[in-house]
Amino acid sequence: MKARSAAARLSGLRPRPxxxxxxxxxxxxxxxxxxxxxxxHALDHVSFGVQVAAWWSLCLMLVVGGLxxxxxxxxxxxxVTVTITIAxxxxxxxxxxxxxxxxxxxxxxxxxxxxxxxxxxxxxxxSWFVISQIAYAKDSLTGQLQGAADExxxxxxxxxxxxxxxxxxxxxxxxxxxxxEHQHQIITGxxxxxxxxxxxxxGVILCVFATLFLMLDNGSIWRWFVRFLPRPTHAHAMEAGQxxxxxxxxxxxxxxxxxxxxxxxxVPAMMIAGLxxxxxxxxxxxxxxxxxxxxxxxxxxxxxxxxFITQGLTTAIVLAIxxxxxxxxxxxxxxxxxxxxxxDIHPLAILVCVTAGTILAGAFGAFVAVPLAAVVxxxxxxxxxxxxxxx
Numbered sequence: 001m002k003a004r005s006a007a008a009r010l011s012g013l014r015p016r017p018x019x020x021x022x023x024x025x026x027x028x029x030x031x032x033x034x035x036x037x038x039x040x041h042a043l044d045h046v047s048f049g050v051q052v053a054a055w056w057s058l059c060l061m062l063v064v065g066g067l068x069x070x071x072x073x074x075x076x077x078x079x080v081t082v083t084i085t086i087a088x089x090x091x092x093x094x095x096x097x098x099x100x101x102x103x104x105x106x107x108x109x110x111x112x113x114x115x116x117x118x119x120x121x122x123x124x125x126x127s128w129f130v131i132s133q134i135a136y137a138k139d140s141l142t143g144q145l146q147g148a149a150d151e152x153x154x155x156x157x158x159x160x161x162x163x164x165x166x167x168x169x170x171x172x173x174x175x176x177x178x179x180x181e182h183q184h185q186i187i188t189g190x191x192x193x194x195x196x197x198x199x200x201x202x203g204v205i206l207c208v209f210a211t212l213f214l215m216l217d218n219g220s221i222w223r224w225f226v227r228f229l230p231r232p233t234h235a236h237a238m239e240a241g242q243x244x245x246x247x248x249x250x251x252x253x254x255x256x257x258x259x260x261x262x263x264x265x266x267v268p269a270m271m272i273a274g275l276x277x278x279x280x281x282x283x284x285x286x287x288x289x290x291x292x293x294x295x296x297x298x299x300x301x302x303x304x305x306x307x308f309i310t311q312g313l314t315t316a317i318v319l320a321i322x323x324x325x326x327x328x329x330x331x332x333x334x335x336x337x338x339x340x341x342x343x344d345i346h347p348l349a350i351l352v353c354v355t356a357g358t359i360l361a362g363a364f365g366a367f368v369a370v371p372l373a374a375v376v377x378x379x380x381x382x383x384x385x386x387x388x389x390x391x
Contacts, residue, residue: 259289
């Protein structure tokens, strides 16, 4: 009993905890709910890395949107865009010869006329030579085409497939009769698929005159454009334009060199296979190689068709394999190396540009992707070098 009374007396001496107030009064030093302290900004609570990423994302979206708008506008006037681009490429290819005649002492206008007439004449003669040779051999090729169709029919019947004559007739028909009966429909469909004759003629005329005027021009068009820019940027723009033109000139020379290599590499294979029209087919391969991807495919399809008609299916397959190997070998090895040295772009960047251009704009995108990337890349480098030299 005494121990219990002592414990009770000790517990009464301990301080009891004070319960918290139900609603404490707000302090005058703390801001009210929803009020922003003076000098406090929302960006102060965002990390610096997130701010930089957000600004870069916004700038990238604006740049991509602007470029996409330009692409859409240019696609609306596709005929003008394509013809002017081809004219600029031809002018860049012929410009070194004009400069050579000027160094000899010939004034610029006569030098331009000589090179222009000679260049257009060579391109026209090569095209006419290919078309005339193929048209000359059309009759013999047509007969051989029917013979090749008969061989395919016999192979389907007597070969490993062992088809009946009725089944084989479903896969092989009288090609000569079919072509003669549907000649009008084939020609009409081809013209409708390509474009109207007026559009083709307009594009050719525009390309020819644009090439002539660009060759006669001695940088005045670019100087006229630079005048619209702010005055402090004139020196940078002039330097970028000169570097861009030198880059485009080097690219066109390299493109012609690669096209010649592709054509010459196929000449021995076509001669060994016993193909007729070796020279016209080589010229066709050269002209087709000037247009990346699609041009080589079309020219190669014509070569394989001639091989199939004249030498049979086995020779056509072998020649197609050789053509693919040659195109891939030079396309993946020599193409990036030569163009990379000429336009100062990494070989992987060249392959990526060609692929992206093909996806975005087809054959025209593949044609302009590499020179456009090279021009932009070297122009930016020139502007940076110029700015560093001034500072």
